[in-house]
Amino acid sequence: MGEFTIIGLRVVREAGRCGSFSTAAENLGYTQSAVSRQIALMEQAAGRTLFERHARGVRPTDAGRIILRHAETVLAGVGAARHDLDDLVARPPALLRVGAFSTAMAALVPRAIATTSDRLARVPLREGTSPRLLAALARGRLDLAVVTATPNLPGDLALESLLDDPLLIAVGPGHALAHRVSVTPAELLRNERWIAGSTESNSTLLGAFGDATWEPDIAFVARDWFAKLGLVAAGLGVTVVPGIAVPVLPPTIALVRIDHPAAVRGTAVVYRPGAGVAEPRRIFTEALRDGAAELSAEVRQRLR
Known part of the structure; x- marks a missing residue:
């Protein structure tokens, strides 16, 4: 037949x-x-x-x-x-307005833009803190934002989790921890001088694994990541870095895993449902998921 x-x-x-x-x-x-x-x-x-x-x-x-x-x-x-x-x-490829916090801009978002460049005409970027990005989304100034996961969303925003990003300790090559795979919070809280973005530990990544009684010895305050890493490389203290920043860290920086279940930071995509860019948003979110999986594998490889 x-x-x-x-x-x-x-x-x-x-x-x-x-x-x-x-x-x-x-x-x-x-x-x-x-x-x-x-x-x-x-x-x-x-x-x-x-x-x-x-x-x-x-x-x-x-x-x-x-x-x-x-x-x-x-x-x-x-x-x-x-x-x-x-x-x-x-039809010209679509436009998607994307916001992201600073370390997501290091590798995660650029990789997603690169892999969707043939389907999205332009991806205007806005860098900011997660609260500011959520406010911009709620006002219609962004179509999608990569933020640190938060249970409290303004307006009618929707959230999709991307990954639980491990928090790592960045130390200089001569530091006692430079050849360690992991370290407990007790060791960190007891001995280290810290480089942080603020003197208030609860407003920085230091608050993720410390207890309420801990007062970190913050030796330097630096908001810029290059400044933080320069101080670390010079042996002037240690700092916390998210796993998604690993691909752009210089080889002079050693990384150590924090042996604590709270030493992670949720990363998510937030958007306004029905905002008229459903298909571009789906394309970009899939690229972000693929990039998050790649970055997680790179973190595991570097920590071996």
Whole structure:
């Protein structure tokens, strides 16, 4: 038994509409023999006669009417697919306004932009703290934001988790921990001088694994990551870095895992449902998920 084909179904449909093989051939730009051959192939595929031949034309059999009905559905689907492909070429790629916190801008977001560059025309970026990004989303100034996971979302925003990002200790090459794989919070809280973005430990990554009584010895306050890492490399203290920043850290910095379940930071995508950019948002979020998986593997590799 043969196979149904698009050409064959199109010929069957036209013959059914016209009631004549010769008229179908004329309408389709085929020879009559070509039409007869296609009809014969479709009858072979169906295992039944599709048309009753008469002196004044043809008429579909019961089997022919079934094939005609399905031919309409199949050919409509093929036409819709062609229309969508033509529309894809004619329509300029979409624009998506993206915000992210600073360390997500280091590797996670750039990788997502690179992998979606053929489908998204532009991805205007905005860097900021998670609260500021959420406020911008709520006001309609962003389409999507990569933030540290938060249970309290303003307005009608929706959240999708990306990863639980491990927090790591960055130390200089001569530090006593430089060749360690992991360290307990007790060791860190007891001995270290810290480089942090603020003197208030609860407002920094230091608050993730310390207890309420701990007062860290903050030797230097530096908001810029290059400044923090420069101070660490010089042996002037240690700092906490998120795992997603690992690919951009210099080889002079050693990384140590914090042996504590709270030493992670949730990272998520937040957006406004129904904001008119559902498809670009889906494309970019999938790229972020792929990038998050790659970064997690790179962190594991570097900590071996």
